[in-house]
Amino acid sequence: MKKKKIIEPRVLKGFRDSLPAEELKRKELQRKLEETFQNFGFVPIDTPILEYTEILLGKGSGETDKQIYRFEDHGGRDVAMRFDLTVPFARYIAAHLQELQLPFRRYHIGKAYRGENTQRGRFREFYQCDFDIVGADSVSADFEVLSMVGTSFKNIGVGDVVIRISHRGVFRSLLSRLDAADKTTEILRTVDKIAKIGPEKVKQELTEISDEGRAGKILSFIRKKDTPAETLDAMAAAVGKDDPAVERLRSLFSLIENTELSGTAVIDPSITRGLDYYTGLVFETFLTENPAIGSVCGGGRYNDLASLYTKEQIPGVGGSIGLDRLLAALEGMEDSSPPSFPGNVLIFCMDEKYLPFYHRLAEKFRNNGMGTEVFPEPKKIAAQFAYAERRNIPLGIICGEDEIREGRINLKNLVTRESFPNLDEKNAVQTAARLLGKSREGSVH
């Protein structure tokens, strides 16, 4: 035998292990989101994490090129790990157009990879959560996506949110009128930074890109007015009453006002989204109680999603939720409950010879919907209590020789220390269910 060398159990910089408490929270968040998505008729898809580099970089900018995990596989193919879920989705739509029913409502939750500078607090492996309605260019689809965003945030319990919406077309018309259409991309990207760098800095940058007069007009345009109606009127005044983009925004807003989304979605002309491919609606979502973390969900309408991979023009509207950022926000919220582990009942192990009794009892508890473990070894009882406490297991079953001989069960509320001795099996199951039933999370008072 070779002499053993210990390998340091480290993970790569920018990568993380997920401990059970975090992983349970992530799964719970994901479950609530998926439930909402499915309630809106959205269906899940998945794509490979590894793709041909050619596919992934079709749309890539220089920045992405540098960050992508790219290599040559065993067959000499140029391959790379996906850096978002948008590009693979465009490829997916082009590949499966004949099999999918349009309009196609889909969501996709999965990991993506970027070799980013970790000093900026970014991770190199991170979750994306995307959703889209593909195959319809209509105000109804625009609204349904916004409505789903509003409902999603309501269902995950992060308090109120505000969804700030605008329309790329209005901005483009304005720049056209200002004779600045050739600078559209730079101007959009600058305005997009307003929440981060403030209006003064934006104005200064816009002046450098264009001139002071235009910078002033843009700043005046993106300022929100007192009411949605006034904001819409000001937009119309800036680009013309008949501008179809303003009309579309007006129709969208009349749908919003009519539903539960009223008050949550507001018109904000400063919303641009930096990315080139948006052509209509654009939106960003902020937590009312925690606006500082920035947008937790953004998106918009694009009218040729898959043009790199097919000649068919495929319109769509969708968005993306920043899961990692949202989890961090949930972590910091006051009403965030302590990690709720799945175990409800711990059956203490007093002696291995009683294992048949313990395991049969565990079966009964599980069959009645209570998460149950048998402590696997006859360790000191203090060690078993300590384990239950660290795991937040609220109920214990403690049965030794006397109890088992006489067919009695001792149930203990490990939180309050209250004991329920001398129960028969049926009573033990009922009492435990009653104690656990008092709260949704399975904790016992």
Place this chain on the structure above:
Amino acid sequence: MKKKKIIEPRVLKGFRDSLPAEELKRKELQRKLEETFQNFGFVPIDTPILEYTEILLGKGSGETDKQIYRFEDHGGRDVAMRFDLTVPFARYIAAHLQELQLPFRRYHIGKAYRGENTQRGRFREFYQCDFDIVGADSVSADFEVLSMVGTSFKNIGVGDVVIRISHRGVFRSLLSRLDAADKTTEILRTVDKIAKIGPEKVKQELTEISDEGRAGKILSFIRKKDTPAETLDAMAAAVGKDDPAVERLRSLFSLIENTELSGTAVIDPSITRGLDYYTGLVFETFLTENPAIGSVCGGGRYNDLASLYTKEQIPGVGGSIGLDRLLAALEGMEDSSPPSFPGNVLIFCMDEKYLPFYHRLAEKFRNNGMGTEVFPEPKKIAAQFAYAERRNIPLGIICGEDEIREGRINLKNLVTRESFPNLDEKNAVQTAARLLGKSREGSVH
């Protein structure tokens, strides 16, 4: 603008897109498994897909080395994509020993990567589903893992399964008695193939490895007897009455006989598992209705899981479910239901001017737990019916000018074609809920 070249939307060989119907089934299977795991007190974890190659290959055989996706990252690090969930878990345990509570029950469902020969029907990106109890070497933990396997398969509804169990220690004792301990690994791997290649071929290979006398004795040893008691007695006769491994197997079997696992878990001395690291219990699970697809869940006990990464000796017992194989099996089963899409109600779009009405109604249906979509464009009604049919949406709401003016709602059962005209909003919601409530899957009769 550059002239556009269409990129072929292909995926890499051995990789797959997941279409909604498959993805819904996979998620449903995963949900049922996770529910069962949590009912046994198991908690989820996750690890990065990308790790230092040194970590992943610490335990690798030559075969793994060739198949691993390995490359140099931007920082010049030698990195690789995980090829299973076992090695990352060993690293994880070593890294987080202080933060975890032992005994630690965990599960992990995630993707892994191997550049395998796809001609063998293997995929290069595939799911693994692993679960373990770490930190206890006891028959109770062995039993709990088997009990969870039995319950998992019951809950996912694949019909009856048989869990074939044995103990490595008994086999080792036998080889020791036969003076063939130096050939243990080869012999174990050969016996492991018995389900695939049959006893004749195994005997022939064993004769080549050792000799005919020993091959005969091994073949006789691994033959199952008529009853578990007889099998245990034959094992004891082969290796000695006091052999601790036979004793352990006897204790385990007395727990099994006492619970719902009785009849499902059987002792089968031919079960060896090919892998070196098992030291105690070994098991394989077969579908009674579909044994040909091979083992759908195997595992066992190992007593130094993390020895490459820590000096602490960490015993454990666990298993792994072949999710892809199981999904394929579910696909082929007779009672496999057609894909159940999440949409319950489609609100037809007769004219865009009624969108405020449609979307407010959609909100009502969703708030009452019914997955609801508004068709996003005023397309021909036949196209909207066709969409509902392809998506398996059972209920339609069809309201045009007259209905909306008079506040009436037309509900249609799209399966039976039955109509429910002239409903008010409350009645429409109640009628739809009643129709959907008739079956668990949301289909309407």
